[in-house]
Amino acid sequence: MDCSSWINTSLDLNINPHRVRQELPKEVESKLFSLGMPKFNVEECWESKRPIKDESNSDLEEELKRVTAENKKLAEMLSVVCENYNTLRSHLMEYTRKNGEKETSPTSKKRKSESSNNNSICVMGTNNGNSESSSTDEESCKKPREETMKPKISRVYVRTEASDNTLIVKDGYQWRKYGQKVTRDNPCPRAYFKCSFAPSCPVKKKVQRSVDDQSVLVATYEGEHNHPQASSQMEATSGSGRSVTLASVPCAAATPTLVTLDLTKSKGSNDSKSTKTKVDTPKVQQVLVEQMATSLTTDPNFRAALVAAISGRLLHNN
């Protein structure tokens, strides 16, 4: 699989309000650049919007209202983006379902069934400790007979640093490694994990590096957790390592509410539990991600609002 073309779609608006002004522009600029947006001079934005020191209170209040309105506008745009994402995903599900019908050749053999029983695919990437994910979390649509007998299996692709040799995929749950094996078709060892948060939790996880791209970890989950996620919030807010939970987005400095976009829990309205979700074709994943990125980066309103919000945020925090 050629994963080198995966696109970083992370917005990562988790701006630390206490960060000094000089640090932020580079980070924000790099994030926007990773979205394909042309570089813009944040300093200019900053300078143009920075209030005069002896500005009156009325001006500050007006500025506050403006920033609030921008935040509201951004929130609306975010909801639109989410809707677009769900629409795209439903289209993807429809596409994969049509393709999947042609290749449903269930086998009774245990080992061979593994490759044909992957009904949920997640794609993640890491970038400087921040994580993003697009995921589908569907129920199996295999024959009911098999569905009742086999645990739910999902597969997650995690892009890691090339120098990262660990087989750790931080997904908010607590795992205990119980085995490691070198398989025949992959020189990299496969690690076996059990969920250790709840003793009765039947979920198991296998983690192995991709044969084609060893910077990509392939985590295969078997079963469903029978307990709440233990540390998703902690993982999301810490921003360390690889996490399934998407980056958090604080809304305002005065009220640091976290909006966690946990796409892994998207068993919502657009999900069809009877939809087959075998999405092993990287091209399909790439097209999906590209469409998402394009829909964001080509929207001038979104760009303008984002720039205004960031600069306004800097202004507000100063």
Next chain:
DNA sequence: CGGTTTTGACCAGCGC
């Protein structure tokens, strides 16, 4: 000291 990781041994399924 308790939990986790490591790692060799063991077991079961499958193909020949």
Next chain:
DNA sequence: GCGCTGGTCAAAACCG
């Protein structure tokens, strides 16, 4: 039946 392979077990080592 035998060998190969993937998955699991369990004792020892490790770690905080």
